[in-house]
Amino acid sequence: GAVVSQHPSWVICKSGTSVKIECRSLDFQATTMFWYRQFPKQSLMLMATSNEGSKATYEQGVEKDKFLINHASLTLSTLTVTSAHPEDSSFYICSATPGQVYGYTFGSGTRLTVV
Amino acid sequence: EDQVTQSPEALRLQEGESSSLNCSYTVSGLRGLFWYRQDPGKGPEFLFTLYSAGEEKEKERLKATLTKKESFLHITAPKPEDSATYLCAVWGSQGNLIFGKGTKLSVKP
Numbered sequence: 313g314a315v316v317s318q319h320p321s322w323v324i325c326k327s328g329t330s331v332k333i334e335c336r337s338l339d340f341q342a343t344t345m346f347w348y349r350q351f352p353k354q355s356l357m358l359m360a361t362s363n364e365g366s367k368a369t370y371e372q373g374v375e376k377d378k379f380l381i382n383h384a385s386l387t388l389s390t391l392t393v394t395s396a397h398p399e400d401s402s403f404y405i406c407s408a409t410p411g412q413v414y415g416y417t418f419g420s421g422t423r424l425t426v427v
Numbered sequence: 428e429d430q431v432t433q434s435p436e437a438l439r440l441q442e443g444e445s446s447s448l449n450c451s452y453t454v455s456g457l458r459g460l461f462w463y464r465q466d467p468g469k470g471p472e473f474l475f476t477l478y479s480a481g482e483e484k485e486k487e488r489l490k491a492t493l494t495k496k497e498s499f500l501h502i503t504a505p506k507p508e509d510s511a512t513y514l515c516a517v518w519g520s521q522g523n524l525i526f527g528k529g530t531k532l533s534v535k536p
Contacts, residue, residue: 318470346523355514355528356471405470415461415516416524418470 314340314410318419325396325426333391333422335406341386342408346416347379350403359404362389396426429454429519433527440505440534448500448530450515458518460498462491465512465529474513505534 315338325331335345345362360381361369368381378400380392393400403423407416430453440446452460459478463471475484477493484491488509490501500513512529519525 316470353531356526358523361523403468407470415459415463415473415476415518416471417473418463421468421470423468 314408314417316406316408316417316419318406318422320422321420322423323425325424327397327426328395330392330394331396331424333393333404333406333424335389335391335408335419337387337408337410337417340408340410342389342410343386345383345389345406345408347381347389347391348405348407350405350421356405359391364389393424396424398426400424401426429517429521429525431515431517431525431527433513433515433530435530436528437531438533440502440532442506442534442536443504445501445503445505447502448513448515448532450498450500450527451496452498452515452517454517454525455520460493461516461524462498462500463514463516465514471514502532505532507534507536510534 317336319334343364347359348356349359350356358371359374362381362383364383370376383389403421405421406419409416432451434449461476462474465471475491480495482493488503492499510533512531514529515527516524
């Protein structure tokens with residue numbers, strides 16, 4: 313089945329530093345990947361849509377300069393949280409669709425803690 | 428506006444006590460309704476896709492059904508390992524999945 317791999321699973325960083333999260337589609341090509349953020353006990357919030365070879369599309373209220381997205385190949389998208397602050401601490405999840413029948417396949421998520 | 432509403436927000440069941448989760452949706456031209464299971468600290472895991480009213484899908488103790496306005500996820504004789512948050516989603520008009528807030532299910536032994 314379609315697999316999306318996300319790395320790292322968790323990361324702790326100091327305030328002011330940057331963190332990169334990788335999302336890979338392992339057995340299918342994904343021209344589009346999606347990045348979500350999830351706060352405790354809340355549902356998934358779409359942050360941005362990552363498009364291979366072009367600029368990402370950000371949802372309203374998401375700072376594009378803070379959350380840098382690069383989708384350089386058909387199997388890899390990266391999310392870089394720049395100048396991280398404690399309020400950026402959250403669970404970040406990526407997804408891609410191997411075909412409309414499956415909806416989205418999700419990565420396992422990255423727990424970011426900024427101290 | 429495309430919208431997905433799930434109820435209840437939380438559901439506590441005793442092991443073996445069957446129940447149903449509800450997902451109401453508003454979308455122009457349904458192109459698919461999805462159910463996912465999410466365990467704490469994990470990404471959502473695909474369960475079912477439903478496309479048309481009257482359709483049903485089953486997997487172990489779970490059965491998903493679909494009408495023109497809502498979907499139900501029936502859980503028969505649940506076990507503690509069924510405890511998770513269940514998410515419902517539909518393909519929105521803009522081509523992205525729209526999620527409900529989920530139902531957190533707790534099954535006590």
